[in-house]
Amino acid sequence: MPPALIELMTISKLTVAKLTSVGGGQMARALIGGMIAKEALSPNQIAVIEPTASSRDWWSQTYSGCQTSGTEASGIVAAMDNADLVLLAVKPHVMSHVFENEAYNFGDKLVISIAAGLQLGTLVAGVGHDRVVRVMPNTPSLVGEGAAGFCCADGVTPSDVDNVEKMLASVGYVTQVSESQMDAVTAVSGSGPAYMFLLIEALADGGVAEGLPRQTALELATQTMLGAAKMVRDTGLHPGQLKDNVCSPGGTTIAAVRSLEQNGARAAMIDAVAAAARRSRELK
Ligand SMILES: NC(=O)C1=CN([C@@H]2O[C@H](COP(=O)(O)OP(=O)(O)OC[C@H]3O[C@@H](n4cnc5c(N)ncnc54)[C@H](OP(=O)(O)O)[C@@H]3O)[C@@H](O)[C@H]2O)C=CC1
Numbered sequence: 001m002p003p004a005l006i007e008l009m010t011i012s013k014l015t016v017a018k019l020t021s022v023g024g025g026q027m028a029r030a031l032i033g034g035m036i037a038k039e040a041l042s043p044n045q046i047a048v049i050e051p052t053a054s055s056r057d058w059w060s061q062t063y064s065g066c067q068t069s070g071t072e073a074s075g076i077v078a079a080m081d082n083a084d085l086v087l088l089a090v091k092p093h094v095m096s097h098v099f100e101n102e103a104y105n106f107g108d109k110l111v112i113s114i115a116a117g118l119q120l121g122t123l124v125a126g127v128g129h130d131r132v133v134r135v136m137p138n139t140p141s142l143v144g145e146g147a148a149g150f151c152c153a154d155g156v157t158p159s160d161v162d163n164v165e166k167m168l169a170s171v172g173y174v175t176q177v178s179e180s181q182m183d184a185v186t187a188v189s190g191s192g193p194a195y196m197f198l199l200i201e202a203l204a205d206g207g208v209a210e211g212l213p214r215q216t217a218l219e220l221a222t223q224t225m226l227g228a229a230k231m232v233r234d235t236g237l238h239p240g241q242l243k244d245n246v247c248s249p250g251g252t253t254i255a256a257v258r259s260l261e262q263n264g265a266r267a268a269m270i271d272a273v274a275a276a277a278r279r280s281r282e283l284k
């Protein structure tokens, strides 16, 4: 059985009483929204610290029972009260402001950072203890098809690892990696959904150029991406083999593959991953 399938079968309830998210933007919404959808957590176990009132309203209106706070000291203290897991979901450059803010008392709480680039050493120094996990998730977590890599600082216990794995497995695939591999994880699966969205858009554009209505082209392109990904995951066959199976001798597909190769599609994707990994390394 492919590893992804084994991981997806291990979904079960977390042993978390309260998760407080520092930042409630795109990735927090995808991760927490995905966990709530899978009933790994319920809204009344969630608190979100957000500077923007409209974002706080979104949380409390979307998830009845979810606690929201602003970034004033009293709000931070209220949100952190009784939290046993803190999710750091702010932009990398905002993290230093969080660490310098004396209203945060991380105590011995398990802390998970999803910030691109920020290394465990930086996170441990900022949080003040080493029960810290660095995770790189992605936005398809919202629909239960996320992909995440994580690595741990020295103070993380086996039961913390189990909890983090359960949390991430509830919304997709998860794998533990060494910290030296985190920039590559960021470049492949953290940023990867954007590359796939771009490809779906471009495939649909091609269909429109060939006369299909926009909506029809988009639906065909989307389902084609989904189906191709599921075939790689579920059959365990090499993608090159699956590609060969579509290419009839002298047919349409091999004509398209030749065009893609002539235009450097494969090298373009490899270069894109290298650019993202380089940027991730710069963010530390
Ligand atoms: N988007 C993605 O696909 C992925 C993102 N990540 C990582 O997740 C983190 C968040 O990214 P993303 O969700 O995209 O960004 P967003 O900008 O959507 O979310 C960040 C949120 O943090 C809020 N914020 C700003 N300052 C503070 C503060 N001092 N305290 C609490 N909240 C604050 C922002 O509010 P406001 O907008 O009002 O300033 C915003 O709502 C980043 O570190 C990123 O690297 C990781 C994997 C994938």
Ligand SMILES: O=C(O)[C@@H]1CCC=N1
Residues within 6 Å of the ligand: 116, 186, 190, 191
């Ligand atoms: O673009 C970024 O920096 C973040 C990290 C991975 C996906 N989005």
